Amino acid sequence: KRMVTVDVIGAGPRAVAGLLEHVGVKAEICPLEVVEKRLVDLKEYDVAFVSGMTVDLEAAAKALRLWRKSCGMSPIVAGGPMFYEYRKLIAFGYDIVVMGEAEPVIPSLIKCLKQNDITCLEKVKGIAYRGQQKTVSVTGLAPHATIKQLSIQHSAHVENYPLYWASRVYVEIVRGCSNFRRPSLKLADGRRCIHCPICFNPRTPLSARLRCPVGIPAGCGYCSVPATHGPARSRSREIIVREIRELVKRGVKRIVLSAPDVLDYQRDMLVYPEPLTDPCNPPANVDALERLLDDIFNIDEVSKGETYVMVENIKACLVDEEVAKLLGEYFRGTPVHLGVETGDPQHYRMLGRPGNLADVKRAVRLLSRYGMQVYVYFIYGLPGENLKTAKKTVELMEQLYRLGAEKVTAYRFTPLPGTAFENIEIKLTRASMMIKEKAQELNARAKKKLLGRKVFGIVAGFHKARRRLVVYPLPHGPVILTRGKKQLVGWLVEVRVTDIVSERMLEGTVVRKIKPIASHKAVEVALQVY
Template identity: 55%
Template sequence: MARVIVVDALAREHGKRMVTVDVIGVGPRAVAGLIEKLGVRASLYPLEAVLEEPSILAEYDAMFVSAMSSDKPAAQRLAKLWKRFSNGPSVIGGPVSIEIGEALRLGYDYAVIGEAEVVLPNALKPMLKRDNDVLLHIKGVAFTRKGRIVFTGKPPYASRETLNYIHYTDIRNYDAYWAARVYVEVVRGCSNWRRPRGRLPDGRVCIHCEICTSAPLRARIKCPVSIQPGCGYCSVPVLYGPARSREVDTIVEEVKRLIDLGVTRVVLSAPDFLDYKRDVLVEPEPLTDPCNPPANINAIRELLEALFDKIPEFAMREAYLMIENVKACLVDERVAKVLGEYLRGTPVHIGVETGSDNHMWMLGRPITTTDAKRAVSLLRSAGLEPYVYFIYGLPWENSKVVHETIMLMEELWKLGATKVTAYRFRPLPGTAFQDYEPPVPGSESYAILAKARELNRAEKGRWLGRVVRGIVAGWHPAKKMLVVYPLPHGPVTLVRGPRGLIGWLVKVEITGVISDRMLKGRIVSRIRRVARRSDGGLRVRSGASLSR
């Protein structure tokens, strides 16, 4: 039987994760699980593990790689390594494949364009056999033939039923997987199919026609002026389509297998967790309205209740369940109540992006500043930890927008946002904003970043004197200190102690603030060992940022 290695190269531009090193994402696990579902043996490795021991590649007949556009250097390096150790086919997929020619020029035999669940059931075995004549008739495949790039056409989006299988759960090749945040997909795709309203560099401008306002949901997928759907900076709608939900039983079984393996932190992953089973409320139409209908409270409660009922480690606080993103326009009293009932003390991420309502409208955002303030207040009152996100350097940003954004950041922090994150705008291929330039260092936009750092450092001061539970995940060679991840989530904390404590759950008193991203503390007591004795700790590499 053929053996396939699936390599997770996501967010590893330089061959290793430089930020959020405690994350194990969804995509590569989904691909590996699908390959096994199709009857082919698969193994999953993070890129850094392969780069440290490239001879691993010789054990496999084919290589599948998941990467983003920013990961091209690492993906190219991996393709060269593969050719040193194997003559088998290499396949690249994920967001990087939206640039078809670029993906193939990295040195891969095939690129998968679209969702693997649609393409691989027909394409996997022909790829393993290099049967390009068969592949010519399968949509979603690109390869080079007679010196020319062949693209077989864009495939349809995967159905909800197609997504309902168990993703690969043997993640032991990842450093300190037992301390990592492991993402489990509950929703694929995005419900925001509005368009940005400002004039684009090529002259196109949204005419605000009935397709985005009053047409049947299905019609919103097509735009008369061919502007990509969704927020202008985001590629999720183009890559993954409208929001579709996985079934409760599948999610519970996948999470259970991860917990049985020793995972302690699970994140229910979705572009918007509150889209869960909203797609059921509008079927057979696709879910393309970001704010209507309201959240499907009954379905959300059913999912969370099943996870706590069938996985006792959550109720016993031996493992922790979290969610990630929510749209502020879907947060109401009912949502806050049910999330607070099951997820109290855990973070909830709210994309705000800008402090100007008019700028939000131009960007294609589905919320207002009022929505953001209400969501933070409600979630904080329910006992959750609201994290808010902004992007600096976006198109159509000006002095007024920068000022309004800084004012909103301060107001949300005062309302209870416990983390304020500012990302630098980066134009992504396939998005409406792909032809814009990122902000120039030192420009006025960077005042937003400075404000985020100021607020986060002030927030870190509120941790002083607290005693928290955390997992000792590894050793920081530059600081010569142990790395502790607070539970269920919180700022990375460095403590002094012997390396033998790696893998232990401990109590830590917070004694100082290192930066806007990091704390220091002292170990008060040991609680129990979390990692199996054969499992290694987090290997912090030079230049990496541990902060979340």
């Protein structure tokens, strides 16, 4: 992968490694780049677990080839969101695919692998595997992890990631999504919402929202989180704080509290034992969130500002004055992400989005007022998009920018497996281009505001094609390229932004060297890999 895109360490592989350790198996995590460079000896391992997104199938095939070359027919297991492509993974040569969340599956799977008996696999719920006659056997989808299983500690062994000292490390605080509304647009197979009272009647009991009579997957039509991970469940505060302490001790400088919605944190406890399937009611559990943030910001390095902690996604309908004030108190000057997707109120509702566009405007206004950098997200090419919806979207983008949004991003619609829109054909039209171009225009305007600004950053490596050092700004922002010697890699520096290189890159000049933050050995490995 390129230097500009490797600054993320996801929560998934650390969760699986933690689970393995929990059942007494020694586990290490390695990104594919490290395996490719032969910085680890695969022969030392008995089993490989490969985690990936649906776009990572090619990389998964590469990982499989490397494993087979070194370890012959030793078992290799695939998992993560790419599990929806289990037939392809097994056709590639994977032995087993974990079909959903790993927590309920790993303990019995490990028992089976230890017995080295293929017939044992049929009793492991939540896997697909290659049977004796090269057939694909499926034991069903994995059940969703319980709150107790979610609070098994994730591994903090991040040192095999060459850039762990500069990367954003995701620490999971909530699994699953509370949006159990559904899209009312016609699906690829002709199914359509019959407007029963389940999704939109606020009096529908929370557990009744789990099933749709016509089988439409829950959540926004383009998102697979509710179908894959179920309703939002929070991890325990003690475990989250312990995990962050461990990561900080190992030299991690940037931590993101990961959740489909950070404001769902412990909101599930307000409705327990019912599932949290309403995205907007009850309101955020501000007391629980404050206790968590208080504990995190009491960690020495975090309170001194040596390690940055950030949030990411939140739902607009849960943002009120109290929430914005709390977030501003802890995260002033750091980004917060709001998914908006369309600016047409009817289209918004038809996509299955939570809340409404008035919530979005209020959230942007309040969060900006309390010092947050608000990033808003749209999607072009969505089902139901037309010139009318695009025009309203462009208007809303401009409005949100004026209300204080610092970044407006438009992604191209991708029909993901497991979602309501999974087999819908992508059609990019003039309407789609209007949205895409508006986002580019607003971002160019926003980037101009950065010119001349001084920011702290970590020199993370060297961009070979551009012959420049790569600086990851703190706490987060577009990558900055700068002239300088390779000896500066691993240093904390202050940079002045001097130019805009592209949508994702800026140019800058180092104005101050502050201190080295990575060891010589860690820097050497990073330079070798990237």
